[in-house]
Each structure stands twice: as C-alpha cells, then as structure tokens.
Amino acid sequence: MKADTPDEDAALLARYAAGDAAAAGLLATRLTPLMYGHALRVLGDGAEAQDVAQEALMRLWKIAPQWRAGEAKVSTWIYRVVANLCTDLLRKRRTTPLDDVAEPADPAPSAAAQMQQAARVDALQAALAVLPDRQRQAVVLRHIDGLANPEIASILGVGVEAVESLTARGKRALTAALADQKEALGYQDDNG
Amino acid sequence: MTTDKDHNNDAELEALFQAARSTPPQVPDALLARVQADALAQQPRRRRNLWEAFVNATGGVPAVCGLATAACVGLWIGIAPPDVMPDLGGIVLGVETTTEDETAAFGWDIEEG
Structure with missing residues (x-):
C-alpha cells in the first residue's frame, strides 16, 4: 500500500x-x-x-x-x-x-500451534517480531507500506545506503526466521 | 552469485509481503472516531474577512441589498426632493429657498397673455 x-x-x-x-x-x-x-x-x-x-x-x-x-x-x-x-x-x-511484563501462557507449544494454524500474514508478523527494531521498521516501510528508499531514509533519519543495508539484512533475518516454518506456511506443498 | 535457493527464498518472502499488502489491518471504528473528533477539536476557526463579517452582522446578503437600496433612495430624495415633499433641508437649516419661474424672465407669459 x-x-x-x-x-x-x-x-x-x-x-x-x-x-x-x-x-x-x-x-x-x-x-x-x-x-x-x-x-x-x-x-x-x-x-x-x-x-x-x-x-x-x-x-x-x-x-x-x-x-x-x-x-x-x-x-x-x-x-x-x-x-x-x-x-x-x-x-x-x-x-x-x-x-512488569505479563507472563505469556505456555509459550513454546502455543507458538508452534499458532504457527501451524496461522495464515501467512500472521507468520510474517511473528517473524518480523524477531528482527532488530530498525531493520523491522525499514522492512515494513519498504516492503509492506511500499515506500521508496529515499523517503524511508528521510523517515528514519539515515542515508539511502543505510536503508538498503537495513532492508537487505532484515530480509535475510526474515528468511532465517521463516525457514523452520515453511511447512506451516504451506510452501512445502506449493513447491511440490 | 544468486543461487536457486536464494531465488526461492526471495520469491517466498515476496509472497508473504504481497499477502500483507493485500490484507491491511482493519482500522478499529473507535480509533477513526477518536481521530476525527481530535481533528475537529483542534481545527482552527474559519477566518472571515471584514466584508463577510459585515454582511453576516447586518443579517445576510438580502438585508445588505435592502440597506443599499434605501441608502440610494435617501440620497436621491435628499438631492432632488419631489414637489410633494416639504423642504426638509430648509426647515432644518432655517433657510427659505425659492425658485423662480424661468419662463417669466423671457416674457413668454406676456406674449401669451
């Protein structure tokens, strides 16, 4: 958007x-x-x-x-x-x-169960949560909000090259976070 | 060098981004209502110019038209009052004004008489 x-x-x-x-x-x-x-x-x-x-x-x-x-x-x-x-x-x-942080209820099994039942959008959200803050902001601005790198640079107060680095590292981290969830996301079925 | 695995990962990630872009989160109605209420509460009052303020103070455009018409008629009557009206200027100023019949100066009345 x-x-x-x-x-x-x-x-x-x-x-x-x-x-x-x-x-x-x-x-x-x-x-x-x-x-x-x-x-x-x-x-x-x-x-x-x-x-x-x-x-x-x-x-x-x-x-x-x-x-x-x-x-x-x-x-x-x-x-x-x-x-x-x-x-x-x-x-x-x-x-x-x-x-002061509320204790999540039995996180390990519920996280696995959630990933199995979640849509791809929810899986992406879960993977985004593991990124460092700046990487997450840059990835969301670039790939979900659809903004251009110069505008993202202005928003985050960094240079365009820094934005490129943040989004590249963010995507690699997302790929790693999602690697174990491919079956839950249905990619195993998609890829045959 | 980009490998087939990298390409697949990029494609899968792009599919997730596409899914996220096509299903933006639903904005809660209460949030939109609060934002709109804030907007109206913080909005500066509409600025009006002096003419607009005058028109509104006198009762709107029809009232101003009536006022202008009355002013013109009053000026006209003041400058050239009809014969049936008393000479208010003379009464107020205490000066009596007379008009001479110019035709008499040329003797038209004598010729006709």
Missing part, C-alpha cells in the same frame, strides 16, 4: 487549516489506516498501535496552521512521527523490568 500523493495531502491539510470541516474527515480517513497499519506491523500490539496513530495525527492537526506547503511531504512527516513514537515505545519495552 502506498501513501497518497503529497499534493493531495498537503492540499487537504491547507483546507483543514482554513477551517474546512470536510477536509478534517478526509485526512483522517486517508492517513489513519496507513499510520495504524505501520505501527501495528512494527509494534505487534493493537492497543499501542492505536495510541501511536492517534498521537501522530494529533500532532498533525496541531501543526496544520504552521504547515509550509512544498517543504515536506505530509505522508513523510507523519510516517516520521509514527516511526519515532514506535522507537520510543520499543525502547521503553526494553527498559521495563521483566516482572
């Missing part, structure tokens, strides 16, 4: 800032699924993804009167906000004491 063209988002944002109530609804309908979807893929948690999407859009509403058309794409700007919010949450998770 690709983000909408920047001109349309910027035009809608200008209309929103001028007091057009219809533009508010249109922008929310266009951007919320993109931001929620990205946050969900990166965080793997629906409640957190909702919070991130709402907060990112709230920042967009607040900055709308000062928005300077032509300086940045609206979609790039809000993806960057979402990426930063996700990074903050992921860091916070790592610093949260283990005692």
Whole structure:
C-alpha cells in the first residue's frame, strides 16, 4: 500500500487549516489506516498501535496552521512521527523490568500451534517480531507500506545506503526466521 | 552469485509481503472516531474577512441589498426632493429657498397673455 500523493495531502491539510470541516474527515480517513497499519506491523500490539496513530495525527492537526506547503511531504512527516513514537515505545519495552511484563501462557507449544494454524500474514508478523527494531521498521516501510528508499531514509533519519543495508539484512533475518516454518506456511506443498 | 535457493527464498518472502499488502489491518471504528473528533477539536476557526463579517452582522446578503437600496433612495430624495415633499433641508437649516419661474424672465407669459 502506498501513501497518497503529497499534493493531495498537503492540499487537504491547507483546507483543514482554513477551517474546512470536510477536509478534517478526509485526512483522517486517508492517513489513519496507513499510520495504524505501520505501527501495528512494527509494534505487534493493537492497543499501542492505536495510541501511536492517534498521537501522530494529533500532532498533525496541531501543526496544520504552521504547515509550509512544498517543504515536506505530509505522508513523510507523519510516517516520521509514527516511526519515532514506535522507537520510543520499543525502547521503553526494553527498559521495563521483566516482572512488569505479563507472563505469556505456555509459550513454546502455543507458538508452534499458532504457527501451524496461522495464515501467512500472521507468520510474517511473528517473524518480523524477531528482527532488530530498525531493520523491522525499514522492512515494513519498504516492503509492506511500499515506500521508496529515499523517503524511508528521510523517515528514519539515515542515508539511502543505510536503508538498503537495513532492508537487505532484515530480509535475510526474515528468511532465517521463516525457514523452520515453511511447512506451516504451506510452501512445502506449493513447491511440490 | 544468486543461487536457486536464494531465488526461492526471495520469491517466498515476496509472497508473504504481497499477502500483507493485500490484507491491511482493519482500522478499529473507535480509533477513526477518536481521530476525527481530535481533528475537529483542534481545527482552527474559519477566518472571515471584514466584508463577510459585515454582511453576516447586518443579517445576510438580502438585508445588505435592502440597506443599499434605501441608502440610494435617501440620497436621491435628499438631492432632488419631489414637489410633494416639504423642504426638509430648509426647515432644518432655517433657510427659505425659492425658485423662480424661468419662463417669466423671457416674457413668454406676456406674449401669451
């Protein structure tokens, strides 16, 4: 899924800032699924993804009167906000004491059972979870959100070569994580 | 060098990405409602220019048209009041104005008489 063209988002944002109530609804309908979807893929948690999407859009509403058309794409700007919010949450998770984390119920057998019953999308999500944060963000932006490398570089605040490296390493790690799950995903049957 | 195994892995991974792209997560209705409520709450008030503010303050376009018509008629009557109307200007200013019948100056009345 690709983000909408920047001109349309910027035009809608200008209309929103001028007091057009219809533009508010249109922008929310266009951007919320993109931001929620990205946050969900990166965080793997629906409640957190909702919070991130709402907060990112709230920042967009607040900055709308000062928005300077032509300086940045609206979609790039809000993806960057979402990426930063996700990074903050992921860091916070790592610093949260283990005692505060809910104990998963019997993880080993349930994970295997889940993989056997899950669709390929769920398997991909499970594999994404094992990637380092930056690799996961880059892979999601490139291969699921469908953004170009220069835009991803702007969102993540790194160079284009770094993005290429992150996505390449991310794909290799995904392949390794999925290697043991090929039968569960049905690839054994597909390949004969 | 790319091996057949690498090629298969890439194809399988791309199939997973394709599946993910074609089935984006459903946005919860409550989230969309909250975002739209935020948008409306944060939206700047529509800015109106002075003319628009004047028109609204006087009751809208029809009222402004009526006001303009009344102003024009008042100006016209003030400059050239009909004969049936009293000379309000003279009354207010305390000045009596008279008009001479110009035809008399040329003696038309004498010729006809």
